[in-house]
Amino acid sequence: MTAWINQVFCEDALTGLARIPDASIDLILTDPPYNLGKDYGNASDQQTVDEYLRWTEQWIEAALPKLKPNGSLYIFLTWRFSPEIFVMLKKRMTMMNEIIWDRRVPSMGGSVRSFSSVHDTIGFFVRRKDYYFDLDAVRIPYDAETKKARSRSIFIGAKWLEVGYNPKDLWSVSRLHREHPERADHPTQKPLEIIERMVKASCPPDGVVLDLFMGSGTTAIAAKRNGRNYVGFELNPEYCAIIAERLATADAPQPPPKKKPTPRAKRSSTVNS
Template sequence: MTSADEKLDVQLVHDDALQALKRIKSGSAKLIVTSPPYNIGKEYERDKKMSLEDYLAWLKPIVKQCHRVLADDGSICWQTGNYVDKGVVHPLDFYFYEMFIDLGMQLRNRIIWRFNFGLHATKRFSGRYETLLWFTKSNEYQFNLDPVRVPQLYPGKKHSSAKGEQRAGKPSGNPKGKNPSDYWEFSASNAFLDDPVWDIPNVKSNHPEKTIHPCQFPHELAERCILAFTKPEDLVIDPFLGAGTTAIASVKAGRRVIGIDKDERYIGVAVERVAAVKRGELNLRPSGRAVRAPKANESVAQVPSEWGEDVNGEA
C-alpha cells in the first residue's frame, strides 16, 4: 500500500516516510509518536552509516512534515537515543529539540526512559536510558491525566495543620492516583505499582512482544502517550512504524492510526500483529507489570565459582 487515508481506522503504509507524510492532509493528526533510526548501523537503516550532519539533514524535512500534518492542538512524542561516533556520544534529543523549537513547537516534558539491560560498554559507562521529547504545537493541547495515573505511594498521608484547619488531618493524595513523573524507570522493582515512576522493560529476546525487528520499543510506552494525549477516534501517526507497536497501541485504545515504514518485511509483521490484537490473540506484556527480579536462591543470582574468591565478599 502506498497511500495514506486518515479516514480509515488502520492504515499501514509501505513507503518512504517523507513521501508518505506529504500525502497526508495538513492538521489531521492529533498525535505523532515515533522512534526514528539512530544511525548506529541497525539492519533497517541505510546501506551505510551517515555522518551526523547527513543524518540530521535527512530527518529535518521529515520533522517539518510531521509538524505540518499535526493539528493545532496536537502533540509529538519523539523517542530517541544517542549517536555514537568513534566512542564519542552525541545526544540526539539535543539536535531534535532545536529542530522542533525552530518550527515554533513547545517542549512540555523531556522524559527519561531508563532500563536495566543493553549492550555493555568497555571504555565508558554502559548506556541505560533514552529520552522521549513531548512537544505541543500550541498552548491548546490534549492531556488526559486520569488514564495514566499511578497509585499513591503513601495513600494514608494526611495534610498537616500548616495547611489550615479545613484540610488538616484529611488525606493529602488524590484517590485516583498520582501524576507520573517525567522519569520512566525500566528496572526490576515494582515501580509502576508502588512508586511515582513507570516500569516498562525494553524488548529483548525473551520479551513476549519480540519480533524480527532488532530495535522495538514496548507497546506500553506508546500506549501511555496515546492515552494521555488523544481521545477515542483521534488520528495517531508513526512515520517509522517498525514492527507495528504504535499501531497496536492505537487499536487497543480505539484510535485511528497511520503507520509508515520503508521495509516491506516490517509492514508484513505489523499487519499480522494488528490483525492478532483485533482478534484478542496477540501476546503482549501486560501494562504495569513489574520486571521480574531473580530470587536470591536462583542460579542466575549466584556468584559463579569461576570468578574465584573475594568477589563481593563471597567465594
Template sequence: MLTDPPYNIGGHMKSRGSGVHRLRENHFSICDWDNVDEDVWEQHMLELAEELFEKVKTGGAVVVFMAIIKVQTLKKIFEKAGFYYKTTGIWHKKNPMPRNMNLTFINSTESWLYFTKGKPSGTFNNDGKAIHDYFETGLTPKSEKAFGKHPTQKPLKLMSHLVSLLSNKGDVVCDPFCGSGTSLLAAKNLGRNYVGFDLNEEYLSITQKRLG
C-alpha cells in the same frame, strides 16, 4: 505523532570498537538505515518535522524517541520547523543487556522529546496526578516479538503510557517509522485511530500481523 526514528549512531557505535553487534542478534549498529552522513540525517529530520507541522492539528502532541547525544540537535530541528518544545523524558530499562559491565556504566536509558504545535499546552490526561518525565519498564518481552524481531522495538507498556496521556479516544496516532507497529497497537488498544509507515516490507509484515 509518536515515533522512534533512526538515531543515526550506528557508525559511531562501530567506530568505537565496542563489539556490541556481536553480542545481540540484529543489533541496530549493523543496519544501513542507522548509518548515513550526519548532514543527510539532519536534513531528513528537518524535512520530517516540516511535513509534520503541516499535518499535526493545533495543540497536537509530537513525541520522538532519540539517543541522548542527539537530543539538542533534534530539539533545534523541530523548533526550526515551528514546534513548541515541552520537555525531554527518559525511558529507563530495568533489565538492559549488561555489555562491558566490568569496564563502564551499563547503558540503560533512552530519551524522548515532547513537542506541541501552535500552543504551549495540549492534551494531558493525568487525572490531576503528578506525572514524572521518567518511565521505567523492562525490555520488550518475547511475547511481543512473536511475529518477528525488530532491533529497536519498544515495549507496548511504554508506548501505551504516552498514547493514553497525550491523546484522546478517536484521535489519530501517526508513526512515520512504525517498525514493528508497537505505537499503532497501543493506539488500537486504547480506542485511537492510527496510521503508520515504514520503508522495510519485513517490518510492515510484522505490524500487519500484530494489528490483526
C-alpha cells in the same frame, strides 16, 4: 471513514505523507532510526552525521503541518543526537518535557572506557498552550500500603490519593528481552506500556496517531487497544508483514469467557418415612 485512517503504508514516509491532509493528526508518536548502524534491512540507520540531521529536518518539516493546532509530538532519540534534534523542534514547537526511559539494562558488562548508556531520550513537544493532555488517564495507582499511611482525616477524599500519581519524566520500564511474550522480530521494538501511556495522555478518544517509522507496529497496536485511530509508514516489507500479523491478532475476536460449572444441588439426607 477516510481511506487513509487505520492504515499502515509500506512506503517511505516522505512520499506517503502526501496522503494525509494537513491539520488532521492529533498526535505524532515516532521512533526514527538513531543512526547507530542498526540493520533495518536498508541504509536508513547508516548515514553520515550531516546526512542524518538533514534528513531529520526534512521529515520534521513534512510531518508538522499534518498536526492539528492543539496536537502534540513525542520522539524517541539517542543522547548522541537529541541536542541537535531538540533544537530543530524548539524552533517550531514548545518543548514540554525531556523524558528519560530507563531501559533497566542489567548491570553486568558494558563499556570500559565510558559510563554505559542505559536510557533513551524522549522529547514531548506541543504546538500551542491549549494542547490536549489527559493526566488522569495515565496516573499510576498508589499501593495499599501508601493509601493506609495516608489514612488520616486530612487525606480523606483527596483526589490524588484515589486516582494515583503523575508518572513524572523518568520512566523505568524494562526493554523487551528476546523471550518477552510481546517481542516481535525487530531490533529496537519499544514496550507497549510506554507507547500506550503517550497515546492515552496526548490523543483524545477517536483521535488519530501518526507514526512515520512504524517498525514492528506498536503505535498502531496501542492506538487500537485504546480506542484511537492510527496511520503510519514503514519502509521494510518484512516489518510491514509483522505489523499486519500483529494487527490481525489484535483484531481477532476474543474467545468468550469460560462458564463456571453449575454446582450440583445437594441431596437431602432426610429419609422418607
